[in-house]
Amino acid sequence: MSETGSALPDLYSPEFLAAAQRLRLVARRVAPRGRFAEQRSKSKGSGLEFQDYRPYTHGDDMRAIDWTVYRRLGRVFVRLFEEQEDLPLYLLPDVSGSLWLEPTPRVIAGLQATLALAAVSLGQHDTVGIFPFADDLTVLQRSTSGKGRLASLAQRLQSVQPGGRTDLRTSLKRLGGLRLREGLVVVVSDFFDEGGLDAIAEALGSVRHRLLLVQLVRATDREPRALVGDLRLVDCETDEAHDVSVTPQVIQRYQAAYDRFAEGLADIARRRQAGLLALDVESDVIPQIARLFENGRREV
């Protein structure tokens, strides 16, 4: 475990929360039910924002008839507006052992990213659920909305405890069992699952929600300069030990293996039409998430 142990430092300063509010999240696809929200939807209905015309059919709202078009074309068309419906955001922060190990644990950046995304959704009147996972999924906050809920979410995230091993299959299977309204599932993790890419692909393949993968990375993942000589490397989650004599050749092979993993993860995201954000845990979280959403909105 990291030096912080189970006691996290103060994760959320007022500046952080204010910066998080400025992020906007736009979903490509929203569920047909629910309250109106500021999310762009593919559904063309009687929302607030004009999107397109279509011919009048029996039963259409008369108020939607565009009479200007009728005078020009002599045909009756109705105006179509973008349906702004809420996009449930399901945040899955990884709290397994690997995120707590290092001097600056990745769990700090992971939980900050989680709250930042939660702040965005709450600011857009979306519902937010938080489900920390490790070897299994837990429910920290099933579903909540309203900007005023941010503080309580921050408090709950602050009290998160370390979990065990990383098991995406079990965790996402548990998520599926919750029968949540279709929304956006954001997995915030280092994706160091013992089952490797196959397990990750299988786990993500079972998710019926839209996906955003936030991979917590740091430079030493690919370049472990502190590891030299004859070492017995012990996995912090599985306690498996491997004797390694670190030589330049071994480092090369290690980096090749890491690159294959990164490529594999990107490939999985592409196949699932999921977004993939590599979040550098050594840098500020908000700017990195902001780059994910250009111009205040991002279609996912």
Add this chain to the structure above:
Amino acid sequence: MGALWIFAPLALAPTVMSLGLVLGGLAGFAGLIFALQRLRVRHRSRVVVTTLFWREAVEESRARTLVERFRHPSTYLLLFAIAGLLWLSVARLAADRSEGIQHTFLLDGSANMAAGSRFEDATRALLAALEGAPPERTQVLICGSTVRSLLAPGDDRALLKARLEGVRPEAVPASVERALVDALAERRGPQDGAASARRFAVFGHAPVSDEALADLGEADVFERFVATPGQASSANGEASAAGRSNLGIVALGAAPAASGVFDAVDLYIEVQGDDAKGANLSVTLGGEPVTLTRLGSPQPDAARWAVRDLRPLEAGMSESARTVAAALVGATSGDGLGFDDSATLVLPELRLIRVHIEQLGSSEAEAAIRAACEADAAVELIASPERADVLITSRSLAHPSLRVAEASEASASIEVRLAAGTALLDGQVRASDRPGHALVKVLGELGLDRVDATRLASELGRPLEARLIEGSPGEGRSLALWSELLRPDLSSFTESRAFPAVVGRALRWLAETPEVVPYRAAGRPVPKRLTGSRPPRVDLASLPAEPASLLDASSTRLARTASADGGSAETPMDDSGPWRLSSWVLLIALALLVGEWLLFQRGRIA
């Protein structure tokens, strides 16, 4: 392997292990540590977030070779230094290379060692010399009145100090030579060969003759440790003046007065030393000074005195009143050896012999005997036979008796009867042992050997015969004489000068009175004739129980010689103390071990 040069001087120093084993052990440690350096992989444990990628990287790598190149020479040298020093400590570097040699240390505990601090110096030298001897082949003997083992081979040396507690030199002659002779005699045998070489080390001043040393084998070693010249000390612990010679009493004896007086003794005193002629001697009896008569002495370093007819000696006197004390006084006292400056002798309590004379068959014999008894100051004639020590009778009695028998009743003209197993006066001859020899001794004790037997036989018209008869157990002594010997008309025996002496000796013999006092002379056995019922004895290991003298004349001479010469050719005592080379080696090894641990903890060495 240059590190081996570090150990060259240490390894070549004497050890209790063989040189080959020591060097072999060092080389073995060098090779072992070298092999461990090349074979051992030191894995430092590190916890990482994941080993996924390391697994893949390692699986792709080639198999590790068994042997690596030699690394970390400084660490290797340090470990070899530690291992080598510990090995040498196990080898127990010692000052004496004594491979296979049996060590016998002889500590002189005789009177000679009582001078000053000789015994303490010898003990310290013994303990220091013991450090260099292998415990499994070393024994320590203390040579005093007996030769005792203080440390047997294999004993823990810590026991020696405890066993030396309270051990002091004894007022006995030196027995070191005897112990050496016995030790050499034990070694002789067909199974012993050159491999059983022995080292004998004498700690003290006991003399060892050249004859005893002649039995040493070619491989044997004899050493003597004496005090360093100039460090001799006097009896009171202060350094004595250089060149002062020792003077000592070497003989003090008493014998029945030559004058024949019952209650008087003659004393004899002998002093030896360079200043013997000028010695000032004081002799007292019960604290009262007695007058000495100087005797001539053929030896230039000896002086002799006598005291004639020392009296009175009365019955019932206390032991202190019967103690004769001789001492050197004045300028001749306080020399290097205090033992021989004084000597004491306790005279036995002499008592009157109660004699009852029964009616004898011959009035002449009775009168002659009565007259002899009345003339003897040691004899008291009593009327009651019950209280008598000796009965003079014509009957045959179990009671001690002087019997005047008719010729037909006695088997011989002189018949001596002793109970079976009864020892004679000197305890050396029993009635059942060689009867002729015993008879001669008895006749000598009785003074009958001085009787003109030929003349008496001529007067009696028959030969005189003496016979020793073994009596029944519990039966008292008896002496039977023909009555004819005591009839003046038939024999001149009663008119001879021997008759009173014979009667007196006979009564003393029959009463078994303590006859003489012990006679003690340095280096000379006590004359058997003069020993009493409890002769003074000094037991020496492997020697028969033979009366011997209190002091060793050679001790007196040696004490004189050592203090006068101021020097010795023997090996001086080495008071090097308890720290020996192996202790320092072990200490250095432990210091290096602590240093290695500290460096390893700080990551300074591999």
